[in-house]
Amino acid sequence: MVDDERILADTTAAILRRAGFETMVTYDGLSALDNAASFNPDYLLTDIMMPVMNGVELAVTLTKMYPALRILLFSGQAGIANILEKSRQMGFEFPLLAKPVHPMNLVESLKALREN
Amino acid sequence: MTQSKTGTKPDRPDLSIEGIRNFLAAIIASSDDAIISKDLNGIINSWNDGARRIFGYEAEEMVGQPILRLIPIELHHEEDFILSKIRSGERIDHFETTRMKKDGEKFPISVTISPIKDESGKIIGASKIARDISERRRLDESRYRLAAIVDSADDAIISKNLDGIITSWNNGARRLFGYEQEEIVGQSILTLIPDNLRHEEEEILRRLRAGDNIEHYQTTRISKQGEIREVSITVSPIRNAKGEVIGASKIARDVSNQKKVERLAIEAEKIATTGRMAAAIAHEINNPLASVLNLIFLARQPDVSNQEIRDYLETAESELERVSHIARQTLGYYRDTGKPSEVHLKDLMENVLSVYRSKLLAHDIAVESRFTDLRKIRVRTGEVVQIFSNVICNAIDSMPHGGTLLIRTARIVRTEGDAIQVVINDTGSGIAREHLDKVFEPFFTTKGNLGTGIGLWVAKQLVERHGGQISVSSSTDRGDSGTIVTMTFPFRGAEDEEAGSGRER
Incomplete structure (x- = not known):
């Protein structure tokens, strides 16, 4: 779970843990990359607009390291179309969930990724 | 100086025949116009300095020669007409035609020809005063050309005097403001200015009198139909030959569309x-x-x-x-x-x-x-x-x-x-x-x-x-x-x- 909004990151992680996910929280893209090796993630749930490294860049980088990684982007901003367009041109298309979202829907969206 | 008390006053005209003749001779010699006299056969018998300057011939070359030498061949018939008029005692005023210089150059000229009578009243010849009008023709042409440009311009071009009275009005002005030239020339420029902006005109006139130009001033004016026109105006002083400001030319461009955009x-x-x-x-x-x-x-x-x-x-x-x-x-x-x-x-x-x-x-x-x-x-x-x-x-x-x-x-x-x-x-x-x-x-x-x-x-x-x-x-x-x-x-x-x-x- 990666989001620079700490309260949102922490509460989302608590909810995911309750739903049975083993969850690691970081508040920016670079520390997510740093900690990925020790954690070996199956899923990435990340905010998009973050300092230093945005969520899409993080997703693209981690996909290369973990080809099986299931990714869900999570954003509260409308003005991210050009970031998504850039990743689409690079051949990456990630599902996107708009904030705010009810916790149950969030968990279901993640589980749905497993089934696909 | 004491001598002048007993002598004739120097500035009183000499009214003897001799005196008048000398006086006239001096006028003729110093005239800028060509003054020529000829007999009823069209033979030149006097030729002044102005004639020398305009036609390029010396007096010795022309006196005794037919006047036809100055007239292009295709206009020789004019001379018959002129001589017939003179013989019947008529004067020809400001007749505009073409004459030829010594070097063959043809140029426009305005001539006034009067019969010369002897003491018994018999017509014995003609005096001819001729003025080279090439310069005037050129000025006329450039004036007509300017008038044509002003009339075909899209912008409204208006002139007014220093009292703010409109003195000219082009087609562009008619299109922009809706008034015909006949109804607006002579009226005050204030006709075009909305009531709340009348103070602008005083300021414009003040700056004009000081000789200033006003460029691309954005304001509003009002048309004959009462519609608001958003315009950009440029006003320049008009000066007379002495350099005094006697009025203003005003170019107004409709910027309503530009403003809307x-x-x-x-x-x-x-x-x-x-x-x-x-x-x-x-x-x-x-x-x-x-x-x-x-x-x-x-x-x-x-x-x-x-x-x-x-x-x-x-x-x-x-x-x-x-x-x-x-x-x-x-x-x-x-x-x-x-x-x-x-x-x-x-x-x-x-x-x-x-x-x-x-x-x-x-x-x-x-x-x-x-x-x-x-x-x-x-x-x-x-x-x-x-x-x-x-x-x-x-x-x-x-x-x-x-x-x-x-x-x-x-x-x-x-x-x-x-x-x-x-x-x-x-x-x-x-x-x-x-x-x-x-x-x-x-x-x-x-x-x-x-x-x-x-x-x-x-x-x-x-x-x-x-x-x-x-x-x-x-x-x-x-x-x-x-x-x-x-x-x-x-x-x-x-x-x-x-x-x-x-x-x-």
Whole structure:
């Protein structure tokens, strides 16, 4: 779970843990990359607009390291179309969930990724 | 000097026959016109200096020669006609025709020919006074050419005297204002000026008398049908040969369409700015809302302790306060009625910064602000927020890899009245020297498809509507690049505009 909004990151992680996910929280893209090796993630749930490294860049980088990684982007901003367009041109298309979202829907969206 | 008492007075004309003859001879010799006399057979018998100058022949060459030598062959029939008139005692006045110089050059001439009579009253010949009119013809031609240009111009071209009475009126003026030339020439120029702008005419006349030009002055005029015309006028003094100002020429261009397009562009940019700000505001609101949903969900879980529930709810409460704060700050902009109100510019700046807070954070841009404007200023807050927003968005776009945004507001003391100066300084990529002149032009952008090209132009319009100024300086030098936008808002600006509102609308 990666989001620079700490309260949102922490509460989302608590909810995911309750739903049975083993969850690691970081508040920016670079520390997510740093900690990925020790954690070996199956899923990435990340905010998009973050300092230093945005969520899409993080997703693209981690996909290369973990080809099986299931990714869900999570954003509260409308003005991210050009970031998504850039990743689409690079051949990456990630599902996107708009904030705010009810916790149950969030968990279901993640589980749905497993089934696909 | 004592001799003059007994002698004839020197300035009294000598009225003897001899005296008159000498007097006439002197006039003839010194005349600029050609004065020639001939007998009834058309043989020249006198030739003055003016004739020598105009035709190029010496008197010795011409006296005794037929006058036909001066007339082009194809016009020889004219001489028969002239001689027949003279024989019957008639005079020919200002007859315009063509004659030939010694070198064969033909030129336009105006001649007056009178019969010469002897003492018994018998006609014995003719005197001929001829004037070279090539110069006058040239002037006539250029005058006709000018008149044609004036008449075919799209702009209204009007002249008036120093009392403001219209003295000429072209087709463009007829199209723009609806009056025919016959009904408006002789009327006061005030006919075209709306009642509330009559003071303008006094000022225009005052400047004209001083010999000043007035260029591209934007104002409104009124047509015959009572419709408002937005015009840009240029007024220049008309001088007589002595250089005295005797009137004015006035060129008026209809800028109603241009104004309409400008207004639409400003409206469009307001909507675009609103959109950009709404996206930023959405982010600020959606994050805490998402947290609140999570916190309430967690608090509702059956296995959490009372202490945990209290903690979750407290955090939810403070997140909701964050939402309220943003809503209060941002939604307030759109309550802007367009009427000026008293505010601290720094408050408006802080509102804009709070809207772009996460965008600044996401781009790793540090904000350093120094606000020392302690006095409130009267401005239209919505417009000022838009100005700041446009400039700050440009600054953010110029720093994709982070940087520092320096913002200062300070009161400045000037002879023309105190003002608040706002300086927004980024450490971004800067604007290339060749683009710097164009940044305030509409539809100029260096951002490719991402820019609308009217952000700074709109900012300039809005700053000027507050009676202020905006300027940009920039450097693209590596390691030292950045852009500084400086704006001044005079304390009296918004009020002045209110008073002169007839001009804007």
